[in-house]
Amino acid sequence: MYNQKSKDLLVKKLESEDFNRTTCSFYKYVNIVDPLTFRDKVYEEFDSLEILGRIYIAKEGVNAQISVPEKNWGIFLKLISNIKLFNDVDIKTAINDGISFYKLVVKVKKEIVAYNIPKSKFNMDIVGEHLNTKQFNEAIENSNTTVIDMRNIYESEVGQFISAEIPLVEKSKDLLPEVRRMLKGREHHQVLLYCTGGIRCEKASSFLINEGIKNVKQLQGGIIQYAHDVKKEGLESKFIGKNFVFDARLGERVTEDIISTCHLCGETSDCHKDCKNDACHILFIQCSICDEKLNGCCSIECKKIASLPIAEQIKYRKNQKFVDKRRYFKSTKL
Ligand SMILES: [Zn+2]
Ligand SMILES: [Zn+2]
Structure with missing residues (x-):
């Protein structure tokens, strides 16, 4: 830190x-x-x-x-x-x-994707078939198809494939059991997985195949590659909104659609912010008006703390319980 x-x-x-x-x-x-x-x-x-x-x-x-x-x-x-x-x-x-x-x-790290599932539950030599952008667009149209977003809720909140189903979990260790549960009774479906760059689907597809789901496919190179191809080849984007990315930019726009709202006032917005109060750093969506009002903080309390001298702020930083990190999920509409 x-x-x-x-x-x-x-x-x-x-x-x-x-x-x-x-x-x-x-x-x-x-x-x-x-x-x-x-x-x-x-x-x-x-x-x-x-x-x-x-x-x-x-x-x-x-x-x-x-x-x-x-x-x-x-x-x-x-x-x-x-x-x-x-x-x-x-x-x-x-x-x-x-x-x-x-x-x-x-x-x-212990794992590059922290699904926390035992080694006996997957085999990286057997993974889902890779589909390129065109193939993925075609496959999505097939009947008996289930599209699953393998990312976190805060990622799918600002951008997703139109027909995607979103697993409602807070921790990545809960993700695969939840996806397995979602597919109950749909084992014969064509299952299409996607994530940001492809890494999470590699392991997830291997797990699902091991669970007996035969027709598992994954988006090659993830949304990053998909967005490139759509732009370069002038294809229809079946992904709408923003691709959340794990760096200071917090998102790459894929289409002009804004599918989420400000967590504070409900106004249309898909701007992720990292609360400026160092004791908080909660990730949330904030419109430009609320941003201005709260100086990039998530609440009035955080704004107050962030405006204190550094020495005063450190006192708050030591108290990690200051913010309930689950607030993000409470405020999300998904
Ligand atoms: Zn707002
Ligand atoms: Zn805050």
Whole structure:
């Protein structure tokens, strides 16, 4: 955890850069015997190329969301192709620019997708068939088809496929049991899964196949790739709204539709905000009028605290119980 002051410094440093950056992401399920050593190697190499972002490494693979200086893009691609574990990895670039990351974090995790299901429940050699954008658009129209959004509620709230069903869970460990429950009686259906970049569907599709659901398919490269293809090939977008992304931009617009409302006043809005009170940092949707009224905070209490001197604010930060984090879910309409 770092305080607002150091974040401000990092932002200033970023803004003074005289080169552009490209935001991109990649993942790979691959057996990594020694994640700690691999972590150090990745950190050292990426840091030397001034790459920023968040990378998770686990025994089951790697998941990376990063921002690469354009001047180093060629060297970055070469570096990736030279790292054996990254062999054939598919690098997806973002559709919208803007500051995405402020620093480089490379962490060792237990899993790259924290579904918390035992190894006996999936086999990464058997995953759902990958559909490209065109194929996914066609498949969605078939009868006896169930489309499931494999992301969190706060992600689907601002953007989703038109006919998608949204699992109502708060924690990713509850997601797969809930999806299994939703498919009860529909085991013969064509099941179409999608997520942000594809990583969550890989594992989820393997789990569902293991559960006896035979016709499981997944969107290749996720919404990120879908949005690219729709734009490039002039296809109809069956995804409406925004694609939520896990960086400072908090979303990439796919279509002009705004499907959600401000959590405070109910006005149409799909702007996610991270409450400016450091003791809170709740993720919520806020319209520009409420943003102005509350200085980017989620409530009057938070606005008051955020306007105090830093030393006073720290007292609140120590009291983690200050905010009920579940408030987000109480206020969402889904
Ligand atoms: Zn509002
Ligand atoms: Zn707040």
